[in-house]
Amino acid sequence: MLGQIIKKQALILLRNPVQLLLLIGLPMILIAILGTALGSWMNGDSIEINLKVALIEHETEEEQVARFVSDMDKARLPEEAVVAIKESAIETAPIRMLKDVFVSEELSEMIVLHEVNPSEKQDVLDDDSYAALIEVPENFTYETLNEIFLDEESSINLQVFQNEQQEIGANIVGQILQQFGEQLTLGVFLADQGIDQRAMQVDVDELDSEVTVVNQGNPVSSKAYYTIGMVVMNVLFMATAIGTISFNEKQTHVFDRIILANVSRWVYFTGVLITGMIFAFIQSMLVFAFAWIVFDITWPNLFSFFIVTLSLSISVGGIAVLLTAVSYRFHSEVLTDFFSSIIVTMMAFLGGSFFPIGDSSKILQVIGNLTPNGAGMSAYLSIIRGDAMVAISNHIVYILLFAITSIIIAVLSFPRRGVSA
Amino acid sequence: MLELVDLTKRFKQNEAVKNLNMFIEKGEIVGLLGPNGAGKSTAISMLSSLVEPTSGDVRYNNKSILRNPGPIREVLGMVPQEIALYDDLSALENLQFFGRIYKLKGKELQIKIAEVLEQIGLTDRKKDIVKTFSGGMKRRLNIGVAMLHDPEIIIMDEPTVGIDPQSRNYILETVKRLNEEKQMTVLYTSHYMEEVEFLCDRIYIMDQGNLIASGTKEEIKQILSSEHTISIKADRWNDRFIEKLKNNPTIHRVKVEDREITIVVPKEVNMFATLAKMAEEADLELRSVDINAPTLEDVFLHLTGRALRD
Numbered sequence: 001m002l003g004q005i006i007k008k009q010a011l012i013l014l015r016n017p018v019q020l021l022l023l024i025g026l027p028m029i030l031i032a033i034l035g036t037a038l039g040s041w042m043n044g045d046s047i048e049i050n051l052k053v054a055l056i057e058h059e060t061e062e063e064q065v066a067r068f069v070s071d072m073d074k075a076r077l078p079e080e081a082v083v084a085i086k087e088s089a090i091e092t093a094p095i096r097m098l099k100d101v102f103v104s105e106e107l108s109e110m111i112v113l114h115e116v117n118p119s120e121k122q123d124v125l126d127d128d129s130y131a132a133l134i135e136v137p138e139n140f141t142y143e144t145l146n147e148i149f150l151d152e153e154s155s156i157n158l159q160v161f162q163n164e165q166q167e168i169g170a171n172i173v174g175q176i177l178q179q180f181g182e183q184l185t186l187g188v189f190l191a192d193q194g195i196d197q198r199a200m201q202v203d204v205d206e207l208d209s210e211v212t213v214v215n216q217g218n219p220v221s222s223k224a225y226y227t228i229g230m231v232v233m234n235v236l237f238m239a240t241a242i243g244t245i246s247f248n249e250k251q252t253h254v255f256d257r258i259i260l261a262n263v264s265r266w267v268y269f270t271g272v273l274i275t276g277m278i279f280a281f282i283q284s285m286l287v288f289a290f291a292w293i294v295f296d297i298t299w300p301n302l303f304s305f306f307i308v309t310l311s312l313s314i315s316v317g318g319i320a321v322l323l324t325a326v327s328y329r330f331h332s333e334v335l336t337d338f339f340s341s342i343i344v345t346m347m348a349f350l351g352g353s354f355f356p357i358g359d360s361s362k363i364l365q366v367i368g369n370l371t372p373n374g375a376g377m378s379a380y381l382s383i384i385r386g387d388a389m390v391a392i393s394n395h396i397v398y399i400l401l402f403a404i405t406s407i408i409i410a411v412l413s414f415p416r417r418g419v420s421a
Numbered sequence: 422m423l424e425l426v427d428l429t430k431r432f433k434q435n436e437a438v439k440n441l442n443m444f445i446e447k448g449e450i451v452g453l454l455g456p457n458g459a460g461k462s463t464a465i466s467m468l469s470s471l472v473e474p475t476s477g478d479v480r481y482n483n484k485s486i487l488r489n490p491g492p493i494r495e496v497l498g499m500v501p502q503e504i505a506l507y508d509d510l511s512a513l514e515n516l517q518f519f520g521r522i523y524k525l526k527g528k529e530l531q532i533k534i535a536e537v538l539e540q541i542g543l544t545d546r547k548k549d550i551v552k553t554f555s556g557g558m559k560r561r562l563n564i565g566v567a568m569l570h571d572p573e574i575i576i577m578d579e580p581t582v583g584i585d586p587q588s589r590n591y592i593l594e595t596v597k598r599l600n601e602e603k604q605m606t607v608l609y610t611s612h613y614m615e616e617v618e619f620l621c622d623r624i625y626i627m628d629q630g631n632l633i634a635s636g637t638k639e640e641i642k643q644i645l646s647s648e649h650t651i652s653i654k655a656d657r658w659n660d661r662f663i664e665k666l667k668n669n670p671t672i673h674r675v676k677v678e679d680r681e682i683t684i685v686v687p688k689e690v691n692m693f694a695t696l697a698k699m700a701e702e703a704d705l706e707l708r709s710v711d712i713n714a715p716t717l718e719d720v721f722l723h724l725t726g727r728a729l730r731d
Binding site for chain 2: 007011252257258259261
């Protein structure tokens with residue numbers, strides 16, 4: 001029975017070329033237009049980047065290097081090795097190297113590194129002008145040198161606090177730190193050509209394990225951004241399309257016919273829900289496939305991508321069934337029309353479909369993530385930046401909670417019997 | 422077989438149906454007459470289990486269907502007043518969809534669809550999209566969908582509204598044939614008296630939510646057994662003549678149309694001499710004066726004071 005309801009909905013949609021064009025063709029056209037027209041702006045060509053980054057050291061690096069060198073004198077190692085390690089250690093002082101990166105010619109135009117006293121940490125965290133705060137714990141350099149040269153495990157990591165209101169800035173700092181870790185490995189290798197091979201192996205992952213929390217990895221191109229933006233916006237129109245078809249079934253008394261055929265209203269309800277989910281999934285996939293073929297938009301983690309798309313599709317099903325239930329309850333399509341014309345636009349705006357609104361205000365970012373499309377957008381962006389599944393799990397949970405809430409309200413609103421009179 | 426007991430439906434302040442009592446026996450064609458807003462559609466919706474009554478009961482084979490509508494739904498075919506079809510699907514796709522939700526499948530469904538298409542005369546157009554159909558074709562398909570599962574009872578709510586005379590006759594003949602060949606029980610609502618007169622064995626007349634008359638056609642016409650309906654024709658009317666008719670105490674009702682005036686008078690009164698005298702006094706030349714047997718329209722006019730299609 002469910003299959004018949006879904007098949008019938010599919011036929012109705014397929015026989016409506018204008019609606020198909022709006023649901024699938026329009027997002028493709030918009031991706032091409034917005035991605036091209038706003039590409040330079042999205043890619044930062046016209047944005048002057050001025051970032052402030054704070055660095056807090058709890059202990060001076062020179063003291064730690066001196067302590068390490070002093071330890072070397074007491075180590076039972078061949079004298080030649082000790083000499084080589086001492087020289088390399090002075091060269092490899094990680095925080096000095098990090099500072100050098102920030103004051104390099106390329107970065108100093110964009111980033112200003114402020115060395116801050118530990119007692120001012122809270123002030124920096126409260127100050128929104130900083131894109132990130134890098135905190136170097138006590139013994140960091142000493143233990144890092146031990147780990148690099150003596151292969152002793154270190155449990156101390158750099159702490160990086162990102163400013164969520166400066167998403168782009170935090171992203172840049174994350175990338176710099178990642179590159180720094182890689183450079184550090186290379187530096188050690190070059191400096192210690194004559195040293196035991198084991199000593200050259202710097203465990204970069206351990207060095208920046210805390211940094212991966214804020215790592216925003218790959219940059220997002222404008223076309224990828226608008227592909228995601230248009231998909232999460234246009235799937236909402238799928239909900240209204242399904243809601244409109246359902247309301248039409250009520251108006252033409254086809255729904256009464258279905259009920260009189262002894263079909264449970266919950267079968268019909270489930271049919272609308274599943275139809276919304278399946279069609280939203282297909283719609284998303286078609287637009288993403290278009291973006292892949294035409295703009296080479298690819299996904300680093302297909303599993304996460306499918307999970308987000310599926311969650312978003314479930315929430316579209318929830319909205320479709322909610323619009324259906326409410327329009328049946330009030331014998332009016334006003335809400336569906338209002339949703340389609342006003343609410344979707346607002347949700348798309350807040351969710352960041354038109355531009356990254358969350359970058360300008362933390363409140364708007366929070367509100368945007370409270371919309372299913374906004375949460376979906378954040379999740380997709382995280383995936384495309386290379387974040388792990390765990391980083392998007394909160395968005396997925398929210399989207400599913402939204403879907404469940406919609407379905408529950410729809411269940412409570414759906415009329416008990418036929419509604420012809 | 423099917424019984425409505427003191428059925429009432431209230432929508433906020435409006436009482437759409439008031440204490441309606443009706444019964445339908447197997448194999449009957451029963452007419453439900455009434456003008457727009459009489460409460461016919463609401464009564465039908467309650468009878469078919471789509472709308473819950475405010476009070477009263479609907480019984481099928483002596484069992485209430487209010488709590489358990491399953492048994493009535495299984496044997497019921499419903500032809501709503503609206504075209505309850507998918508406009509974007511073909512006739513065949515509509516029949517396939519509704520057939521499957523009536524749990525028909527495979528060969529059985531194919532045979533049934535072919536049979537129904539034949540009955541409603543749409544075999545040649547089965548692959549055409551419904552929105553390309555004429556009003557009459559849509560009405561026929563609307564009926565066809567209700568016949569797919571061979572219902573014992575079919576409810577037709579004004580199935581001929583807004584269609585050409587040819588399609589109308591086709592539908593009336595189809596209903597008659599279904600009743601005769603398959604002993605299908607039919608509840609037929611209309612505000613076309615002639616349809617009800619042609620089809621129905623028994624008739625219920627509703628007005629403003631109330632049942633105002635019921636019985637066989639003959640029984641209902643008996644309501645006017647003590648009266649004659651007289652049609653007077655002339656090339657033109659003048660006010661003096663109409664005034665005299667209206668002021669005559671033996672004339673019960675006067676209905677003036679373009680070239681015809683209808684009056685209702687007691688059977689025992691000989692009106693010919695009186696009418697001739699009135700015409701002479703009003704300087705009016707009459708073309709004809711006919712005595713008619715009462716029609717259902719006359720009965721309805723008598724009972725409600727207005728015509729069915731007012």
